[in-house]
Amino acid sequence: MDVGAIREQFPILQQEINGHPLVYLDSSATSQKPVSVIEAVNAYYRENNSNVHRGVHTLGSRATDQYEGAREKVRKFINAKSTAEVIFTRGTTTSINTIAYSYARANLKEGDEIVITPMEHHSNLIPWQQAAKATGATLKYVSLQNDGTVSLDDVRETVTQNTKLVAMTHVSNVLGTVNPIKEITDIAHQNGAVMVVDGAQGAPHMKVDVQNLDCDFYTFSGHKMCGPTGIGILYGKQELLEEMEPFEFGGEMIDFVNLYDATWKDLPWKFEGGTPIIAGAIGLGAAIDFLNDIGLDNITAHEQKLADHAMEKLRSIDGISIYGPEKRAALVTFNLEDVHPHDTATVLDAEGIAVRAGHHCAQPLMKWLDVTATARASFYLYNTEEDIDRLFDGLLKTKEYFGDVF
Amino acid sequence: MSFNNLDTLYRQVIMDHYKNPRNKGSVEGDALTVDMNNPTCGDRIQLQLQVEDGIVQDAKFTGEGCSISMSSASMMTQAVKGKKLDDALNMSKAFSDMMLGEDVDTEDLDMGDVESLQGVSQFPARIKCATLAWKAMEKGVQQ
Numbered sequence: 001m002d003v004g005a006i007r008e009q010f011p012i013l014q015q016e017i018n019g020h021p022l023v024y025l026d027s028s029a030t031s032q033k034p035v036s037v038i039e040a041v042n043a044y045y046r047e048n049n050s051n052v053h054r055g056v057h058t059l060g061s062r063a064t065d066q067y068e069g070a071r072e073k074v075r076k077f078i079n080a081k082s083t084a085e086v087i088f089t090r091g092t093t094t095s096i097n098t099i100a101y102s103y104a105r106a107n108l109k110e111g112d113e114i115v116i117t118p119m120e121h122h123s124n125l126i127p128w129q130q131a132a133k134a135t136g137a138t139l140k141y142v143s144l145q146n147d148g149t150v151s152l153d154d155v156r157e158t159v160t161q162n163t164k165l166v167a168m169t170h171v172s173n174v175l176g177t178v179n180p181i182k183e184i185t186d187i188a189h190q191n192g193a194v195m196v197v198d199g200a201q202g203a204p205h206m207k208v209d210v211q212n213l214d215c216d217f218y219t220f221s222g223h224k225m226c227g228p229t230g231i232g233i234l235y236g237k238q239e240l241l242e243e244m245e246p247f248e249f250g251g252e253m254i255d256f257v258n259l260y261d262a263t264w265k266d267l268p269w270k271f272e273g274g275t276p277i278i279a280g281a282i283g284l285g286a287a288i289d290f291l292n293d294i295g296l297d298n299i300t301a302h303e304q305k306l307a308d309h310a311m312e313k314l315r316s317i318d319g320i321s322i323y324g325p326e327k328r329a330a331l332v333t334f335n336l337e338d339v340h341p342h343d344t345a346t347v348l349d350a351e352g353i354a355v356r357a358g359h360h361c362a363q364p365l366m367k368w369l370d371v372t373a374t375a376r377a378s379f380y381l382y383n384t385e386e387d388i389d390r391l392f393d394g395l396l397k398t399k400e401y402f403g404d405v406f
Numbered sequence: 407m408s409f410n411n412l413d414t415l416y417r418q419v420i421m422d423h424y425k426n427p428r429n430k431g432s433v434e435g436d437a438l439t440v441d442m443n444n445p446t447c448g449d450r451i452q453l454q455l456q457v458e459d460g461i462v463q464d465a466k467f468t469g470e471g472c473s474i475s476m477s478s479a480s481m482m483t484q485a486v487k488g489k490k491l492d493d494a495l496n497m498s499k500a501f502s503d504m505m506l507g508e509d510v511d512t513e514d515l516d517m518g519d520v521e522s523l524q525g526v527s528q529f530p531a532r533i534k535c536a537t538l539a540w541k542a543m544e545k546g547v548q549q
Contacts, residue, residue, distance in 0.1 A: 018411075340471065340472035340473055341472075342447060342449075342471075342472035342473075342474070342532070342535060343416075343472050343473050343474075346412070346415065346529065346531070346532060347412060349531075350411060350412050357447070358446065358447040358448055359447070359448040363448070366448065372448045372449075372450075372470045372471075373447060373448045373449075401412065401416075
């Protein structure tokens with residue numbers, strides 16, 4: 001994989017920040033966009049802009065073809081059986097809320113259980129808190145091992161015949177933990193529960209095969225995988241989606257409308273109320289082409305090298321705490337002793353290095369780690385070992401700087 | 407940006423307040439208590455104000471956060487202690503203006519070390535850190 005050639009396709013990386021070449025280490029928050037994605041969105045608005053599934057005019061057909069073409073690209077990307085199973089949403093949060101409203105609230109009742117973990121991002125946690133409150137179901141947590149991993153024995157103990165839904169992240173956005181989704185899905189199914197996967201940090205970084213995982217729902221966002229913001233995916237098994245009522249009602253999603261009742265379009269459109277995010281879907285299609293050209297396996301391997309290099313370098317810093325397991329996805333979350341992560345991030349920014357600092361939308365996990373906030377460096381296909389070396393140098397400077405001023 | 411620019415943010419006096427916060431702890435007896443947090447970053451503060459005859463007799467805080475938010479709380483409590491409520495609110499207004507990069511005449515306000523936070527205005531991402539304690543004070547006074 002030629003990272004130099006890849007970097008050239010990202011205009012945003014060709015700039016200086018505060019007098020230093022930009023080192024972007026915040027791809028878990030959002031990834032940068034290659035020229036091909038930017039151009040695809042641009043070209044749609046310049047040449048084909050029109051609403052989909054309505055007009056009989058040429059532009060309308062082009063827009064519809066591109067939009068539905070993007071759906072087919074997503075289907076292949078995750079190996080769904082049919083495009084009926086691929087629903088365009090606004091992002092992971094909307095996808096999970098759709099499941100919480102259209103599936104959980106309709107199917108769960110008092111005495112039922114929803115099982116999640118303390119490592120969930122708020123978007124895979126709060127919808128379940130609310131669904132539990134609304135239905136009288138009980139929210140249960142699989143406890144975490146000391147290193148921030150999930151043990152299958154604990155999953156087996158927590159998931160019971162009363163469990164109707166298990167929701168878990170594929171990859172933790174804080175710990176970098178990669179969860180054994182296939183095995184956990186098995187346990188969920190043995191107990192008659194459906195399996196929901198938050199794939200926001202999974203799909204951009206590794207080959208996802210929803211048929212192999214056998215999960216019932218898989219959700220992810222376009223903007224974390226080189227696509228535009230505002231577009232995401234809800235994958236669901238067709239037989240489940242068929243039974244579910246739409247989450248949003250209005251334009252586009254209807255079949256026949258009478259004064260007092262209406263019927264819905266077929267899948268996947270019954271879940272796409274309103275004018276959809278057409279440019280976003282087309283941009284996501286271009287992002288998938290871009291990632292496929294490089295190859296997801298190559299991306300995973302490259303990121304693994306970066307993660308190993310980062311762990312090795314950062315671990316050698318005196319007074320650093322690194323959170324999460326040894327074997328991890330391409331991100332490192334840490335704190336420097338006596339330096340608040342915001343202050344670390346400000347010094348790094350002065351050096352042209354962008355990292356995230358805060359609670360990473362995972363407040364229960366922060367509590368579990370016994371910290372109020374952390375700094376996080378996350379990597380993607382355009383990062384290099386040099387970027388990590390710059391981070392390392394920046395952290396030494398941070399220590400030096402705060403050592404001096406104290 | 408070099409480390410020299412960072413020095414406009416992290417001035418010695420700020421780091422001193424961070425390391426040796428003034429008025430940290432709880433007020434004895436009755437006090438107005440305000441909890442405030444910055445949900446985007448997790449910084450939180452509990453501010454206690456003891457007000458008698460329209461004058462802030464005592465101000466104390468506890469909390470967790472970055473150097474800017476905690477030193478700002480330390481300086482704010484120092485500045486408002488012994489002041490009339492109106493003056494405290496005027497200071498808060500002056501401080502917001504300062505964060506917006508406006509020239510502020512603070513001669514009559516007696517803001518003490520607070521003015522050392524002026525450099526924060528050049529770091530937009532950190533302005534919310536600096537204003538947390540002041541927002542808490544305003545909320546307390548309005549109660």
